[in-house]
Amino acid sequence: MTSTATTRTRAATRHHPPRKRKVNWQLYSLLVLPVAWFLIFRYVPMAGNIIAFRNYVPGGNIFGEGWVGFANFEMFLTDPSFWQVFGNTVTLGGLALLFGFPVPLILALLLNEVRSRGFKKFVQTTSYLPHFLSIVIVAGMVMQITSMTGSVNQLLSSLGMDKIAFMQDPAWFPVIYVGSEIWQTMGWGTILYLAALTTIDESLYEAARIDGANRLQQIWHVTLPGIRPTIVTLLILNIGTFMAVGFEKILLLYNPAIYSTADVISTYLYRVGLQSGSFSYAAAIGIFEALIGLILVLSANLISRRTTGASLW
Numbered sequence: 001m002t003s004t005a006t007t008r009t010r011a012a013t014r015h016h017p018p019r020k021r022k023v024n025w026q027l028y029s030l031l032v033l034p035v036a037w038f039l040i041f042r043y044v045p046m047a048g049n050i051i052a053f054r055n056y057v058p059g060g061n062i063f064g065e066g067w068v069g070f071a072n073f074e075m076f077l078t079d080p081s082f083w084q085v086f087g088n089t090v091t092l093g094g095l096a097l098l099f100g101f102p103v104p105l106i107l108a109l110l111l112n113e114v115r116s117r118g119f120k121k122f123v124q125t126t127s128y129l130p131h132f133l134s135i136v137i138v139a140g141m142v143m144q145i146t147s148m149t150g151s152v153n154q155l156l157s158s159l160g161m162d163k164i165a166f167m168q169d170p171a172w173f174p175v176i177y178v179g180s181e182i183w184q185t186m187g188w189g190t191i192l193y194l195a196a197l198t199t200i201d202e203s204l205y206e207a208a209r210i211d212g213a214n215r216l217q218q219i220w221h222v223t224l225p226g227i228r229p230t231i232v233t234l235l236i237l238n239i240g241t242f243m244a245v246g247f248e249k250i251l252l253l254y255n256p257a258i259y260s261t262a263d264v265i266s267t268y269l270y271r272v273g274l275q276s277g278s279f280s281y282a283a284a285i286g287i288f289e290a291l292i293g294l295i296l297v298l299s300a301n302l303i304s305r306r307t308t309g310a311s312l313w
Contacts, residue, residue, distance in 0.1 A: 052283035072284035089264040093242045095178045104189025112197050127187035139252035142180050170261040200226035232310040240297035243289050
């Protein structure tokens with residue numbers, strides 16, 4: 001009898017959960033603003049992509065005056081200036097990914113080995129700080145440092161070397177941009193890796209030490225496999241934004257003298273779309289850029305799932 005009553009009670013609880021198991025509506029209400037933001041600023045504007053296939057005239061119909069098909073796509077695919085900015089985008093994005101992605105991981109591994117808490121906090125604070133600076137401030141600092149009277153050229157002069165016009169020489173812009181990106185973003189990435197490192201079981205390190213593993217071997221065989229899901233996730237996300245090279249920073253740093261290496265798709269869209277009024281042409285380029293980003297994310301996720309077993313979905 002007792003067993004039967006218990007079974008009935010469990011069944012009733014399963015079909016009619018008690019009040020304490022009901023979801024608190026106040027918690028779900030916190031989602032209202034984020035969801036509204038995504039709907040208003042991310043999903044609703046997608047309807048405007050239709051102007052890439054229509055003849056849009058500023059001041060006229062918001063969805064264009066007539067269908068033009070793929071004429072805007074054919075226009076930029078045959079435009080040499082577009083392929084130049086496309087190449088610049090791939091170059092800057094590739095360099096930022098190649099040199100910028102490993103830096104936070106390496107810094108996190110190094111900080112994880114530091115035993116001095118004071119020194120560790122100092123390094124963390126100084127590396128995190130640039131992430132919270134405004135892009136305008138960062139761009140101003142970069143221009144001040146690399147100007148003809150900046151600290152770099154003053155150092156060159158003190159060494160008896162000629163000054164370099166960094167912001168007028170196209171060859172130097174990739175170095176300046178990638179270097180500033182690494183300096184600005186490495187602290188934030190380090191936070192994520194340090195958080196992942198705290199989830200590794202200490203018994204694994206003890207077992208490795210018993211087996212005679214040194215510190216480098218422990219990092220290779222315990223630490224890196226322990227944070228592999230985090231590494232893969234951040235890598236896929238970085239690949240997904242591969243084409244979205246920082247618009248604000250480049251817009252603040254570049255000038256006509258260095259367009260040959262500094263002009264990217266986002267700044268090109270700003271000029272032809274907003275300044276020249278070719279909104280349909282700019283929308284077509286934006287769809288092309290988004291399509292490449294989607295392909296990169298899907299490909300990276302598929303390759304990661306088949307090779308490492310870790311993926312976003």
